[in-house]
Amino acid sequence: MGVAGSGLELVADVVRYVAGLLLRTVSRVVGLVFRVAPGALDLAFALKALVARCVAGLLLDLSFDLIPIGHVNPPLGCLIWSFPARRAENAGYAVFVEPLADSWGREIKSLRVSVTDKCNFRCTYCMPAEGLIWLPKQEVLTFEEIARLVRVMAGMGVSEIRLTGGEPLVRRDLPELVRMLTATPGVDDLSLTTNGVLLDRLAAPLVEAGLRRVNVSLDSLSHVKFAEITRRDALDAVLRGLEAAEAHPELRPIKVNCVAVKGFTEDEVPALAALARRKPYVVRFIEFMPLDADEAWEDDKVLTGAEIRAIVERHWPLEEIPAKASSTARRFRFADGRGELGFINPVSEPFCSTCDRIRLTADGHLRTCLFSRREWDLKTPMRAGVSDAQLATLVRQAVAQKELKHRISDPGFTRASRSMSQIGG
């Protein structure tokens, strides 16, 4: 713990650290208890968490106010979210003492950054054939603004960055942004989700700029069905893009994401699974979610992970392999060892309890959940000249309100305030 300054400051830091630890432990335990019985008491939990954190935070800050030792005294107003600005530059220290955590005790490690809302495909489970009204250019964050927000969040422990869209590769000079983000302290993992149609041309400059992981969306290996679902005759271009990615051993794993729709995907499953057996791609099946702009999603259009696994196992036995706690996918390998599959089941097997993700839209709004109905505007204050510390405070305030879970299967479920292409997945 690299703490600058005097012995008293060290004492102050240790006290703050222990208090932070107690706070997080309490909120985790409370979070755990209420996760076991979700639904009935979010409000009760939120109140308890808030009171618990406020009281402790108040005591902490008052103690530092009364004993002015070694740090900038934050205004009483932002009791819990403020962090002694003087130490903010030391990311390791900041994360150690005040990780970015929501009120359920989940630490946020992953940020998905939508770099554009535009896309060159018209996937039926995402947007209408005529497309959507795109954001005006001046509303879209510049690379410098994205890099600044990433730097601020990386300083609070957000170490995994995924670039998304719309289709991120339609944004000009994207390798430049990749270069900026890979050079950002605290960013350990940078990946990209793309439809792959421009990847054959951009794989090399992206890898040269520092990209190390890529997810390519591919819902069918049949030219007819590919065109039916994407409204583009571009399967060959996507396969060329995958080949181009394959040519760069630094770019691993290469994941192929297939959105599974009942009545469409069943026949595609064996061919896509076979792709994972013959190619160095991890093929993942994602359950269809109610994020389509046409609002055509229905529960009975969801082909569940279990149903897809059953189709695969008619051909090849699978074995489950351990996955990272916050991973969205259940991982399986073929019993004969030839390749890996993943199943992302947000509808049938929600994974919200370990969610460590937040999202930044192309126009600079922070979303704390894919299904958020509320957003936090970071662009306006940033363009108005606020400091990094003030941006960090805004992010902490947003994360403190992060939703416990999506409510897709709950009666009265209300759709997210944006569709998938406007969020970026």
Ligand code: SF4
């Ligand atoms: S639905 Fe929301 S809370 Fe659940 S995993 Fe997705 S982003 Fe996280």
